[in-house]
Amino acid sequence: MDIVEVARRAGLPASTLRYYEQKGLITSIGRHGLRRVFDAGVLERLALIALGRAAGFSLDEVAAMFTPDGRPRIDRRKLATRAKQLDLKIQRLVALRDGLAHAAVCPAPSHLQCPTFRRLLQGAASARPAGRAKPRPEPPAARSHKGSTRRRAGATGHA
Amino acid sequence: MDIVEVARRAGLPASTLRYYEQKGLITSIGRHGLRRVFDAGVLERLALIALGRAAGFSLDEVAAMFTPDGRPRIDRRKLATRAKQLDLKIQRLVALRDGLAHAAVCPAPSHLQCPTFRRLLQGAASARPAGRAKPRPEPPAARSHKGSTRRRAGATGHA
DNA sequence: ATGCCACTTCAAGTCGACTTCAAGTCAAGG
DNA sequence: CCTTGACTTGAAGTCGACTTGAAGTGGCAT
Numbered sequence: 081m082d083i084v085e086v087a088r089r090a091g092l093p094a095s096t097l098r099y100y101e102q103k104g105l106i107t108s109i110g111r112h113g114l115r116r117v118f119d120a121g122v123l124e125r126l127a128l129i130a131l132g133r134a135a136g137f138s139l140d141e142v143a144a145m146f147t148p149d150g151r152p153r154i155d156r157r158k159l160a161t162r163a164k165q166l167d168l169k170i171q172r173l174v175a176l177r178d179g180l181a182h183a184a185v186c187p188a189p190s191h192l193q194c195p196t197f198r199r200l201l202q203g204a205a206s207a208r209p210a211g212r213a214k215p216r217p218e219p220p221a222a223r224s225h226k227g228s229t230r231r232r233a234g235a236t237g238h239a
Numbered sequence: 240m241d242i243v244e245v246a247r248r249a250g251l252p253a254s255t256l257r258y259y260e261q262k263g264l265i266t267s268i269g270r271h272g273l274r275r276v277f278d279a280g281v282l283e284r285l286a287l288i289a290l291g292r293a294a295g296f297s298l299d300e301v302a303a304m305f306t307p308d309g310r311p312r313i314d315r316r317k318l319a320t321r322a323k324q325l326d327l328k329i330q331r332l333v334a335l336r337d338g339l340a341h342a343a344v345c346p347a348p349s350h351l352q353c354p355t356f357r358r359l360l361q362g363a364a365s366a367r368p369a370g371r372a373k374p375r376p377e378p379p380a381a382r383s384h385k386g387s388t389r390r391r392a393g394a395t396g397h398a
Numbered sequence: 399a400t401g402c403c404a405c406t407t408c409a410a411g412t413c414g415a416c417t418t419c420a421a422g423t424c425a426a427g428g
Numbered sequence: 429c430c431t432t433g434a435c436t437t438g439a440a441g442t443c444g445a446c447t448t449g450a451a452g453t454g455g456c457a458t
Contacts, residue, residue: 083405090364094405095447103445113454114406124351124360131363135335139445154350160343166336170329176294177325184319191313192283201283204290205249242435253435254417262415272424273436298415 081118090126105129105143107150128152135162175203240277249285264288264302266309287311294321334362 087094100106101116106125108116132142147153179200188194246253259265260275265284267275291301306312338359347353 093447096445098406099446114452115404115455116406123364127360127364131360134331134363135339152350154342156343156345159339163336163339163343166332166339170332170336172293173325173329173332177322177329180294180318180322180325183313184315184322186315191311201286201290204293205282205286252417255415257436258416273422274425274434275436 081120081122082112083116083118086118086122086126089123092126100126100129100139103139103143105139105146125150136165137162176200179203240279240281241271242275242277245277245281245285248282251285259285259288259298262298262302264298264305284309295324296321335359338362 081089083094083097086092087097090097097106098116101108106118106122106129108122109119110117128145129139129142132145133139137145145152145154145158179196182196183191183194183200186194186197188197191197240248242253242256245251246256249256256265260267265277265281265288267281268278269276287304288298288301291304292298296304304311304313304317338355341355342350342353342359345353345356347356350356
């Protein structure tokens with residue numbers, strides 16, 4: 081498979097795949113001329129990476145979850161930890177969602193008059209104990225890779 | 240109140256407050272020399288901002304939720320929309336959490352052997368329909384503002 | 399054999415929300 | 429009056445995950 085094929089199947093732009101390879105997250109089995117050749121296993125690997133990202137791990141952390149020879153070696157305790165963290169996050173989001181949902185239908189003339197809203201405000205204002213200063217951006221939800229590397233080279237000529 | 244006082248009470252670094260003022264999110268009621276003077280209302284405002292951020296709005300979007308004269312004007316439909324989005328996100332996270340929690344205790348020798356894990360993988364690999372390409376970073380969870388602007392000016396002398 | 403152009407590389411740019419730096423100002427205390 | 433130093437400013441830097449641009453390469457069809 082060439083990079084475009086992998087990109088299509090994984091729903092990722094080719095540029096991302098090159099970036100991942102550069103980061104050591106994936107490997108090509110060789111080259112055909114300049115062009116990378118991938119074997120089908122890379123798709124599973126990419127799925128694993130996507131999963132890690134969705135779970136909130138950074139690319140570097142995900143990279144650390146593979147043995148040097150390329151097989152996944154997943155620490156069960158890390159998973160449990162992350163599951164707990166997700167659980168916390170979920171609880172906060174649920175509270176937020178409920179608060180917003182209420183505020184959306186609240187009859188109070190101003191939201192500041194609504195007790196529910198004020199409680200929400202308190203929750204937002206007070207520091208949440210667990211959390212890192214630099215929050216990880218969430219994974220970008222595989223796009224249908226429109227265009228990206230498919231830019232035609234020199235259609236309008238005078239580039 | 241001077242900026243340090245506001246920073247302390249809101250649990251935000253002073254640099255953030257200056258940044259917020261620059262962005263038009265908050266306003267000082269005047270100056271004492273060079274120094275900003277804030278009135279107490281700014282705290283409620285900051286709480287509102289924190290709430291908006293927690294709900295996933297960007298600073299610009301939050302800014303748009305205030306009238307030019309500075310009172311909050313919150314669109315109930317926007318809240319409802321965001322509540323729904325949060326709900327979706329919550330569902331995804333719950334699935335993820337459950338998957339991770341299972342994987343953490345799964346007896347299969349390799350996670351790739353575990354059907355639950357494989358399903359998780361499928362979910363992560365397949366595109367999630369709703370979502371923007373550029374995900375918003377999550378709000379940073381008000382720190383106890385250790386240090387930041389409290390850098391001593393010239394303690395070690397030779398600055 | 400030749401030319402096209404899809405791929406390649408490497409460096410630099412982007413995005414959002416801040417933080418950090420260097421240099422400047424000024425209210426207040428001695 | 430003069431120093432002190434906490435504040436000020438504007439510009440630049442940071443972080444992570446990519447994207448984009450310009451310039452180069454080479455497999456394949458003609």
